[in-house]
Amino acid sequence: MTNGALPIDSVLPELLLSLRSSGNAILIAAPGAGKTTRVPLALLGEAWLEGQKIIMLEPRRLAARSSAKYMADRLGEPVGATVGYRVKMDTKVGPRTRIEVVTEGVLTRMLQADPALEGIGLVIFDEYHERSLQADLGLALCLQSQALLREDLKLLVMSATLEAEPVAELLGGAPVISSEGRSYPVETIYRPKPSGVYMEDSVTQAIMDALRMHAGDILVFLPGAGEIRSVEAKLRGRISAEAGVRVFPLHGSMTADAQDQALAPLPSGQRKVVLATSVAETSLTVEGITVVIDSGLSRVSRFSPRTGMSRLETVAVSAASADQRRGRAGRLMAGTCYRLWSQEEQQGLAARSVPEILEADLAPLLLELSVWGARDVMELNWLDAPPLPALQQARELLVQIGAMDKSGKSVTAHGKKIAEFGHHPRLAHMLIRAESLGLGGLGCELAVLLGNRDFIRYEGRAQSADIRVRVEALRGGGAYAVDEGARRRLLEEVKRLQRELGIRSESGLESNLLQEIGLLLAFAYPDRIGRQRDNGKYLLSGGRGATFAGGQTLAHQPWIVVADVDDTGTDSRVRLAASITFEQLSLHLHKEINVETHIYWDSEAKAVRGRSRKKLGALLLEEIPLSKPPAERVAQVLLEGIRTEGLDLLPWTKAARQLQERTVFVRHHDSSWPDLSDEALLGSLENWLAGYIDGLKGKSDLQRLNLKDILESMLSWEQRRELENAAPTHWAVPSGSRVPVDYADMDAPAVSVRLQELFGLPETPRIAGGRVPLTLRLLSPAQRPVQVTRDLASFWSNAYFEVRKDLKGRYPKHYWPDNPLEAEATRRARPSKT
Structure with missing residues (x-):
């Protein structure tokens, strides 16, 4: 089948026609259809390429090398001639290379070096359904290059399982070509792992059973290299007597030669068991496979915004990935797939993997x-x-x-x-x-x-x-x-x-x-430098807490750098770290250390305080008092302190409070006057008080202020003159006394005066230009209240005689005339004439 017709061949004419007439295209083809190796070779002779290169992006190095070698073999050439590859730390290209299979990071480097991709006519994104971060980035950059620099650059997205419509829209309404593919029936056997049995043991037993029950080679999917080594070790003692069975690991960190051995067919009569990670899901062709044993697990990189770290996690595969793996058993003939989970668990699998860009x-x-x-x-x-x-x-x-x-x-x-x-x-x-x-x-x-x-x-x-x-x-x-x-x-x-x-x-x-x-870790993780707290836990420079599991010698170090933590709890558990000294931090990370001037309000002392702080992120390294904090900032914080504590922090004399109340009273009747209410004063401290607090730091300093003069300065000269008429401080009663006016109630300013001092006054006195009557709190000779009135004339006519009867009985030596309007007002017990 490898050298003969492949399912993709039937749609190649349609694909070639689409790319000739359109800038972009999408090819959907099942695993094993031949898209990875047939398409680039079929496009190589297209006239629109004009001798330019084809770049094909592969998600994995193993697939990049393998597909390049396969295409070179088809041409009867070594890798590096017409077909070559570029992967991390390994390149085989030459001056005649027309097809370059590259991994994702390599494509990004090429775009950075030459955004126009001069000399390149087509970029192919293979296995795009895997939705790796670099594939999404590469496609976004190629689309911008195509829009701004290279209208002639063509893009081809190839995938086995992909919702084509959103990608087609992204590529400007690109045509979608589909190949149904060709595969043989695959029997699916659900074989859940027994409770309490390690996954590696369950896989090993499934391999042994499959070797007895089925012919052909076996492909085993495991989450990572560690599990591969574990199963390989378990098999070593069990199949040594099995004639002609060889075990091959297959994962991305192996050498190219070791990977090639796992992919190469064995001599007739021999069988192989390939223990692979998800690198074998797509693009790779592992010859001779008729049985797939799927652990149902994959190892993926997950980024935690909470810790700011990426870590490898073992997760259940998606339904799409499980189907990709299963399909590997039906490439050559009818096959069998063992799934080490239940049918109920199958129903709960996610339809497809989350795009890496959303979690990375x-x-x-x-x-x-x-x-x-x-x-x-x-x-x-x-x-x-x-x-x-x-x-x-x-x-x-x-x-x-x-x-x-x-x-x-x-x-x-x-x-x-x-x-x-x-x-x-x-x-x-x-x-x-x-x-x-x-x-x-x-x-x-x-x-x-x-x-x-x-x-x-x-x-x-x-x-x-x-x-x-x-x-x-x-x-x-x-x-x-x-x-x-x-x-x-x-x-x-x-x-x-x-x-x-x-x-x-x-x-x-x-x-x-x-x-x-x-120190070197601190360069990589400046946000994870930790300082020990009193309870043996650590505060990291990024603001998170961290702690060690019991028995770690690093737990006693005053300073550490954390390279890996888990993502649970308030204090994350440290998985990997190293100690560092304060001297190393000061010498080599001095640019990371910020010196902050901290000026703040001390609510206990009722004063502004200043401290100099050296900080590394959230870590406080040193703090000392400031002898001369910036005056402007001190004044600002002092005003904030007054706003927090309230106006009672200021030296309110009786005169200052009376001036405030008089002005508030006048404004109540005339809005053109300034607002000196407590609320307004607190909200505008910067406007009326800031100019008087230079050099002041707290409550004791504020007592030196003349608050009455400061408030008075907020009034114009005309308003100060008018204030005495509209809201006098005192009222002269008929007895000759000057009685203070109380403006606490702006609707009813009042005076408290002994009744005898009002004899002869016919009407209630008025202020505010005659608009507001004074409230009269009438007192006995002993200064006790006897009546409150805002209508003095009515009081004299009616209530006075009842009050007179009571007061005459209690104060017989005092003067209580029958006609108060004709009597002489007095501050004594009796007028001087009587």
């Missing part, structure tokens, strides 16, 4: 777009737009590591250098800083360790959170046993990274070199 750490994407020149992420065309909160978090990180300017709008020279590295901005920044300090080799080791799972075998001992333990083990030291195969792979990856960056290893395993691990 967007720092790499935002940096790429900034280098591209996009000032607004939303100016590009996205199938799913990146979430704004995740973009903001990414922007804050890039500003913090100096990749973007402080406004977060433009990329810096350092940011452009970071982007050239092709690694996560955190790690690229760390590698650049490490190299500048002569620690590039150590930086490469850390970068590799941070990107891979732990290779130490703790054998019943608690897992160490100290990354220094892993560095020692990687170098062949330390007290822990290790997975030697994994260690060798990691060392090879370190060497490749060093070659790629032109970095030489530091000599030896000096202990002082290991002391720099925390």
Whole structure:
């Protein structure tokens, strides 16, 4: 079937015709239809290409190398001639190369180097249904390049399972070509994992049963390399007696030669069991497979905005992925698929995986777009737009590591250098800083360790959170046993990274070199520097809390840097960290340390206080009192303190309060007057009080103010003169006394006066230009209230005689005339004439 007709062949004429007449197209074809290897070769001779290259984007390095090799074999050429590939740390292209199969990061680098993609006529996005972040980014950049720079550039999106309509709309109404594909019947057997049985044991037993019950080769889907090694070890003792059965691992971190061995057909009479991750779902052709055993699990990277970290999580596959895996058993003949879950669980699977752009750490994407020149992420065309909160978090990180300017709008020279590295901005920044300090080799080791799972075998001992333990083990030291195969792979990856960056290893395993691990981590994770709190927990510079599980030696360090935490609880549990010293932070992260002048209101002392604070993010490093805080800020905080505490903080004399009340009374009847009510004064402190508080810091200083004069200054000269007439401070009664007027009730200003001092006054006195009668609180000779009235004439005519009878009985020596209107007012017991 490989060398003969494939299902895709029947739709190739339609596809070629569509691309000749349209700028873009979408091809939907089932797994095994041949789209990955047939389409680029079929398009190579198209006249519209005019000798330009075809770039095909593959999500995985393994698929990129495999598909390039297959196409080169079809042409009878070595890889690197007409067909070549570019993947991370491995390139095989030549001057005659017309088809380049590249991985996603490589396409982004090509676009950054040449936004017009000169010399490239077609970009193919293979397996787009996987919706990786880099595929979405690459498509968005290609669409903008097509719109602004290259109208002749053509784009082809290929997928096995994809809702074509939204993509067609994104590509400007591109035509959709479908290939039904060809596959043989696949029997699906649901075989749920028994409770209490490890997944690896369940998989191993399913493999043994399938070897006995079925012919052909077996493809096993496992979530990651660790599970592959575990199942491989379990099989090693059980199939050694099985003649002609070989076990091959297949995952992305293997060498190219080892991957090729897993894909290559075996001699006749031999069988193979391929233990693979999700790399084998699509694009790859594993010859001879008739049985698929699916664990139903996949390992994906999930970003947590809560912790600001991405971590690998093992999750259930989607229904679409499960069908892709199942289809692998029916490529050559009728096959069988064992699903290690129940039919009920099958019904609960998500229809398809969530696009990575909706869940990912967007720092790499935002940096790429900034280098591209996009000032607004939303100016590009996205199938799913990146979430704004995740973009903001990414922007804050890039500003913090100096990749973007402080406004977060433009990329810096350092940011452009970071982007050239092709690694996560955190790690690229760390590698650049490490190299500048002569620690590039150590930086490469850390970068590799941070990107891979732990290779130490703790054998019943608690897992160490100290990354220094892993560095020692990687170098062949330390007290822990290790997975030697994994260690060798990691060392090879370190060497490749060093070659790629032109970095030489530091000599030896000096202990002082290991002391720099925390420093290098701090470059990568400036938001996760932790200071120990009193309870043994840590506050991180990003504001989160963190703590260690029991028995960790790092839990006693005053300062740490956290590389990995879980995402649960108020204080996240530290999974990976290193210690760091305060001296290292002060020397190498001084740009991250902010000196803040903290001027605040001390509610207990009722005064302004000033302190100088050195802070690293949320961490307070040092705090000292300020001897001379900025006067302008002190005045501002003092006003805020008055607003908080209330106007009682000011020195209210009786005269000041009376002036306020008189003015409020007049304004009540004439709105042109200034508002001196408590509410208005509190709301306008900056307007009337700010000019009088220079040099003052608190309540005791405020007592020096002449509040009456300050309030009076708010009145014009005319208003001050009029105030005495409209709202006098005192009223002269007939006895000659000057009685103060009480304006507490603006609707009823009042005087309190002894009744005898009003004899001879016929009418109630009025103020405010005669508009408002005074309320008269009439008192006995002993200053006790006897009557309240606003109508004195009525009082004399009616109530006076009852009051006189009572007062004459209680105060017989006092003067109580029969006719008060003709009597003489007196301040004594009797008038001087009587």
